Amino acid sequence: MNNKDIELKKTKEFSGVLLPVADLLEQKNHDYGRSYDVLREEYGEVSFLIRLGDKVNRLKTLVKHPAKVKAEAVEDTIKDIIGYCTLELCFRKNKGVSINQNKCRVCRYVVLTQADLFVLDGYDPCDNCQESCNWAEV
Secondary structure: OOHHHHHHHHHHHHHHHHHHHHHHHHHHHHHHOOHHHHHHHHHOHHHHHHHHHHHHHHHHHHHHOHHHOOHHHHHHHHHHHHHHHHHHHHHHHHHOOOOOOEEOOOOOOEEOOHHHHOOEOOEEEOOOOOOEEEOEEO
């Protein structure tokens, strides 16, 4: 098997996984409208983190107690995680949001969650350098 064959096989494999997730997202967006975008616009990045956290916690529970759940539940939860990540990437693309939008002014450490979850008026101790810093948008 040469590299092109391997790439084609991977492409088909990825498509087989991702296309059903895309179909599910389209169906849910049809049923619920722009509920993700509306929530994201109202509450910011923290809404994505909460939704994703809920799904990750659900996945932990399902994995810890496999006898109590169907295999489908684990796969459905993984698909939901992929779906929320896809919705967030689409939101960022459509709104021009940069993933690396916040950095510590002291050490330039990239901050993805602290800025939305814990920072009041832009100040918070940095996880990286432990200095009280003022986050800078970049």
